[in-house]
Amino acid sequence: MGEPDWVRHAIWWHGYPLGMTGAYPADPAPGPHEHRLLRLLPWLDHAVRLGASGIALGPVFASTSHGYDTTDHFRVDPRLGDDQDFDTLVTEARQRGLRVLLDGVFNHVGPGFGHPGWLRPGHTFEGHEGLLTLDHANPEVRDHVTAVLAHWLDRGADAWRLDAAYATPPDFWADVLPRVRARHPGAWFVAEVIHGDYADFTTKSTVDSVTQYELWKAVWSSLNDGNPHELAWALTRHDGFLDTFVPATFVGNHDVTRIAAKLTDPHHLPHALVVLFTTAGTPAVYAGDELGLHAVKEDRHGGDDAIRPEFPATPEDPFPGSDPAVLRLHQDLIGLRRRHPWLHTARTRITETTHEHLTYESTSGDNALVVTLNYGPGTVRAAGTEAVAGEPADHLGPFGWRIARR
Template sequence: MFMEAINHRATNPYIYARDKRTIDIMLETKKGDVEAVELIFADPYDFKGDQWQYKTKQMIKTGSSQLTDYWKVSVQPEYRRLRYGFQCMDKDNTKIIVTERGFYKTIPSDIGNYFCMPYLHENDIFQAPDWVKDTVWYQIFPERFANGDSSLNPEGTIPWGSEEPSATNFFGGDFQGVIDHLDYLSDLGITGIYFTPIFKAYSNHKYDTIDYFEIDPQFGDKETFRRLVNECHSRGIKVMLDAVFNHSGYYFEPFQDVLTNQQDSRFKDWFHIWEFPVKAEGYPNYDAFGFVASMPKLNTANPEVKKYLLDVARYWIEEFDIDGWRLDVANEVDHAFWRDFRNVVKEVKPDAYILGEIWHDAMPWLQGDQFDAVMNYPFTNGAVEYFANQQMDSQTFADSITNVLHMYPQNVNEAAFNLLDSHDTARILTMAEGNKDLVKLLYVFQMSFLGSPCIYYGDEIGITGGDDPGCRKCMEWDESKQDQGLFRFVQRLIKMRKEIPGFGNCAKFRFLVIDGNTVVYQKQAGEAELIFVLNNSDQAKSIEVEALSNRKAIELFFDQEVLQEEAKVKIEAYGYKCFQLHN
């Protein structure tokens, strides 16, 4: 047995409280090395004489990559305390006991050897808002969605869609334009809108804030925004705003004061300034977003800065009843600030959604004391590279998604923000080189995965665009230029996600078959069981799916009842099937 490959620590994501009674535990072993794993567990004080009254429970293999098998189990300790270890058995019936202090051939009697969960405290449990799990998001870049009030157009605004997007051009998108098209979003099935920044700023992207308490005048005023939020809520649509708290803009008043008064400015400690005089051109002599001089980094450890930004967080919820904050460059802001941010937001609106922009493993921010979710770029990378880019084989794709599922606790996965593209990336149709069959496979996978999916505005009608600024095109409102077939396809997937048990969130996911360019995965939620077959190639396939052998099912995309007398499933090029199994 490869004991050096056995991995567990008494911390997330290896052990966590799923709810106030249930503890989930995970162990990693070398792929194919271990045949069975049992959890050894009991209350640390449960003794009869000098005998610890431990129990055992079989663990379930929940996924495998090319290197690792993942084993999980759930237990409900009576007194919410736990000491535990693992008994691993290989094909030769060799048994190894895994403890915090090392490996044993027999079960140790001293409980000091075992891993420990001292106590399950309810206020330590990761808890994201329940409504997020059923939300389908739509990301809107306000300057490019719709121009509903031309009187607000900034100077130099050009006709809608008359040019390719650039870093400096303006087309006049505004709140009224969004209000005018809310029925379109409702018809698609959208239940949440994520707006990139709406506050007063210099640029067309608005990530260089001038005033965090004011709406940018090109979008409208506060009353129009209030009406927008109310119109969204009346349709069952949540509203999430973008908080750019890592850095301000060049024209932010405190930074302008620093430029004017230099070391005599009372705001000099609001920023991370290396030396005076401050140079705000070229390569800056202060911390900034990247090395962009017009985006000076805020010192969130400064009490005045912290109070200012926390007042911002409170204001937009109290005054306009927004439902969440997306936090820009969240990993570059200190953890202490985010803990205080969460306390303020949850005090005002306990079910507000707090979403961090983090592109890498974000477990330190997902302990229940900071964010409810992060933008799930590890999911994005695997899905896009496999389906759209065709740069990843099926086994590597399955490994990447299996690793994503096991890098966070299950209750974290259920709140994850699963995007395919955004204002920061090329659009999926462009990445797929115009192949809409690949885009459809992407959407099937996204909408049938765990978490909270997000559509970038216009993708549902076939808008293209390369990396920023190409991905920030004007929305196409001429129906003759929209791909209505793609719209109906996405609309149907959203409907299936909402209505079919097991199709969407809060279900168990695992890959069943990896065969060439075809993947088969299972979704289970209670008694509901679905099996998806996706063919990511330009050739028709016939694939063995033992889980379907001699099973009655309904193929949901074609609404056909089938009896799989044999395990073979025939699937066309770039095809997709979903079998809803009868008990």
């Protein structure tokens, strides 16, 4: 676990700029003179009030449509603005103590990419005609990606999400990332990996972290099915990953149905958030989830638009569907997380699992928190001593939860 020291305090507020600023989908598309990227500036204070320590941005580079079909990695998407707008955003984030993570698409590019000789002939990404696969064995491609990563780190970024890294040969990253780290030893790299052997990929690729989709799935699935045993199994798996790396954790992102809509019973939303903020990992909150927004991802053209909406001009403006109680819950749990930074690498031990509830301990040295989640409409006895969040009583009411000292 050789990640930079600052990451143990990192809590990301993850946004999709093209959608948040109304730049995509839009007809006609906005031009650089509209400086749409600057529309994120009023939301930086919201990220601070939430308790985040950084902003994780979806694609901001020149592309054809949704941002994941890049045409120029060295150019800000003209629908968002220009280099000066990027610099302004980074400067304003820095002034608020927020780090910046960028989303890099280096497995594939869009049809307008300027180096057709760098592509694998006849290869597209997962059958999408508009996503053309790069030839990762080509030394020029490796040099290009190395230069892109370093360029934006030079301009003030702190970290990178490597999109579709699971589809890219691990040896590609093992060549590129050490070269970038030689210039930026404090940079953090998280790979999008949906399934497979997370630890093996991390070791072979040299990335710092991967997206913990196993835990994401187990959280909502176990709650919807009323099956604490599924979450217990996933948390045990999660604990094992810490022998190799610290996972990037989440209960929502730009590619999945929002957690408030994914859960069939709204009583379970606090449970999902408690797991996110009391177990090891580098957590991220998908912008809008903290407001309680509901949206469903659909498997069709434009099926991502609902989960990537345009945001109001300021956080004070009305946002249809927002719920202040959900925001307060996020703030409370993020505050707890920040008061206990040891949770970043805490080991999780399941202490009791029944058909009605789950109890686990998160520990690091002498530090410990005991979490009890009541899945059902009955009452259960909570473990631990003094409650630090949730219901204060030893017996939890229907769908109750408690975080306590051991």
